[in-house]
Amino acid sequence: MSFHARNIHVSYGHHQALAGVSLHAKAGEVTAIVGPNGSGKSTLLGAMTATLPYEGEVSLNGRSVAGQKPWELAAQRAVLPQASKLAFPFTVIEVVQIGLHAGTAGAQTDVPMHALARVGLSHYAHRNFQDLSGGEAQRVMLARVLAQVWAPVQAGTPRWLLLDEPVSSLDIAHQLQVIDIARDFAARGGGVIAVMHDLNLTALFADKVAILAAGKCLAVGTPTEVLQDDILSRTYGCTLRVCAPPGDERPYILPHAASA
Amino acid sequence: MVAISQTGLPPKTRYAKVRSLHWVLICALVVCAGLSLQIGATDVQFTTILFKAASGQVLSPAEQVVFFDIRLPRLVMGCLVGAALAVSGAAMQGLFRNPLADPGIVGVGAGAGLGAIVAIVLGACLPLWIQEVTGNQLVPVAAFLAGWGSTLLLYRVSTRNGRTSVATMLLAGIALGALAGAISGILVYVADDRQLRDLTFWGLGSLAGASWAKIVAAGPMIFLSIAVASYLGRGLNGLALGEATAEHIGIDVQRLKSIAILTVAGATGAAVAVSGGIGFIGIVVPHLLRLATGPDHRTLLINAALVGAILLILADVIARVVIAPAELPIGIVTAVLGAPVFLWILLKRRGLVEL
Ligand SMILES: Nc1ncnc2c1ncn2[C@@H]1O[C@H](COP(=O)(O)OP(=O)(O)OP(=O)(O)O)[C@@H](O)[C@H]1O
Numbered sequence A: 001m002s003f004h005a006r007n008i009h010v011s012y013g014h015h016q017a018l019a020g021v022s023l024h025a026k027a028g029e030v031t032a033i034v035g036p037n038g039s040g041k042s043t044l045l046g047a048m049t050a051t052l053p054y055e056g057e058v059s060l061n062g063r064s065v066a067g068q069k070p071w072e073l074a075a076q077r078a079v080l081p082q083a084s085k086l087a088f089p090f091t092v093i094e095v096v097q098i099g100l101h102a103g104t105a106g107a108q109t110d111v112p113m114h115a116l117a118r119v120g121l122s123h124y125a126h127r128n129f130q131d132l133s134g135g136e137a138q139r140v141m142l143a144r145v146l147a148q149v150w151a152p153v154q155a156g157t158p159r160w161l162l163l164d165e166p167v168s169s170l171d172i173a174h175q176l177q178v179i180d181i182a183r184d185f186a187a188r189g190g191g192v193i194a195v196m197h198d199l200n201l202t203a204l205f206a207d208k209v210a211i212l213a214a215g216k217c218l219a220v221g222t223p224t225e226v227l228q229d230d231i232l233s234r235t236y237g238c239t240l241r242v243c244a245p246p247g248d249e250r251p252y253i254l255p256h257a258a259s260a
Numbered sequence B: 001m002v003a004i005s006q007t008g009l010p011p012k013t014r015y016a017k018v019r020s021l022h023w024v025l026i027c028a029l030v031v032c033a034g035l036s037l038q039i040g041a042t043d044v045q046f047t048t049i050l051f052k053a054a055s056g057q058v059l060s061p062a063e064q065v066v067f068f069d070i071r072l073p074r075l076v077m078g079c080l081v082g083a084a085l086a087v088s089g090a091a092m093q094g095l096f097r098n099p100l101a102d103p104g105i106v107g108v109g110a111g112a113g114l115g116a117i118v119a120i121v122l123g124a125c126l127p128l129w130i131q132e133v134t135g136n137q138l139v140p141v142a143a144f145l146a147g148w149g150s151t152l153l154l155y156r157v158s159t160r161n162g163r164t165s166v167a168t169m170l171l172a173g174i175a176l177g178a179l180a181g182a183i184s185g186i187l188v189y190v191a192d193d194r195q196l197r198d199l200t201f202w203g204l205g206s207l208a209g210a211s212w213a214k215i216v217a218a219g220p221m222i223f224l225s226i227a228v229a230s231y232l233g234r235g236l237n238g239l240a241l242g243e244a245t246a247e248h249i250g251i252d253v254q255r256l257k258s259i260a261i262l263t264v265a266g267a268t269g270a271a272v273a274v275s276g277g278i279g280f281i282g283i284v285v286p287h288l289l290r291l292a293t294g295p296d297h298r299t300l301l302i303n304a305a306l307v308g309a310i311l312l313i314l315a316d317v318i319a320r321v322v323i324a325p326a327e328l329p330i331g332i333v334t335a336v337l338g339a340p341v342f343l344w345i346l347l348k349r350r351g352l353v354e355l
């Protein structure tokens, strides 16, 4: 079971955002996509979720994504966008329930409450979503996404979470909580694809890391293989020192002064 | 690790509570309908008629005419038009993801009105077979087509990459309204006397011309639009999260938008065709309902239909009594009551600067 993008090209007008990127993510694993701003990470997720027109081939659990109906796809994968906004003053629990659109019986189940509890916000259920802080709103959106694929994963079928910068506005405790949720999801057989900026967190929770830069995939592999001084310095154009503790501990990265 | 509080309680949402509200509203509608039948320029009273009917007495010809040919069609048309305007407002706000989108404000009403005017003035020039096919539906159908065209155009102009710009929407609405007004102005010169009377009465918005013929003409399209709209609730809720997210949670966004646009055009077009430009129902009713019961479109759309009908009936009663025995065009009443509410909405609206 896998989420497979082959040779993806995406152009916005004359600007080519992706030039032949491939990504192979396996169920049961957390796959992280890292890279500088504007390198095409969100664009890659957009292609994989059929949100953008793209050239190339995307297949989900062995079936091509193109031509599948929105509700068929929604039953297999949930997507957390980089930024969310809400047009009307829905409460938090209502927002989470909206995510259950695909499962028709969903609104009557307690899945939304469980999902909210999972992100530590069950006491926020009846607050107005539009009043939340940035981080709180992001966690509610994560709960919404979890609710969408919750039931099937519990039943043991591999489903997918596609997360675009799920921890970008969270405090450290909640960053770890999200990582815990993602690991747990993968441990139950689901697949997670997450766009990340924090390399240390990425090293901590990813099974596989893909590095994008300027619309191309520079490297793919385990965190230890990919997170190397030279690769990172080349990707980001600044000096980064990767420290690899002895044994099979995960590497960690220290920033240095800006000039290379 | 952060402690996870497990409440174990089932999620109690507003939805469950609000779902039963429509029974209350239906009762309120019946009461208002009674009031509307009771009050009028002549002293024919609904209660007397009910009493006579119950005791098997014959109604006088005057009573028959006042009741069956004036008050009853007026009541039915008020219900239909009020429901249609409120539902099309709610659906359009859901579609544009903006509480300020209202067919009357963004020019769809004006567009539909232009369609109706064209049909009134130029309808007789159409080939005979078209006139035969459309019959008395010609004006509502023309209003619907023009309303559909303007909604479509408006959506195209104001939405880029799945984002709707409110500023563009309102400005495009002004342009549409001005264009429709200009073309209508030209047509006024072509119109004969009878048509001219139709047109002037009609620009103000009124239920005074209510007749069974008009109800037969507009009723089916309004019923159909409201019935379809009541199935859009889930989709419009999803759309509140943006087009991309709506697609991700399994909504066929393209189809949803097409159906919503057709619904808005159908309800607005039919309402405008029979009653002219009655404003503010489409924005005030959904807004008050959202304040009272939350923005869930699954209940909002149906409750809006009921509240719209109630409000328009009441406005009509006011229109008939304030300067009795003459009467005000109802559009004046809804504007006097609705415009301040609209300004208040603008004042209260969060994120006004983001416009
Ligand atoms: N709608 C758009 N129209 C034109 N260009 C776009 C559009 N969306 C993205 N781009 C461009 O495509 C490139 C890739 O954008 P993308 O959003 O995928 O970056 P990203 O890797 O997600 O960056 P970030 O880390 O800032 O989120 C950027 O150069 C961006 O300017």
Ligand SMILES: [Mg+2]
Residues within 6 Å of the ligand: A041, A042, A043, A082, A164
């Ligand atoms: Mg991005």
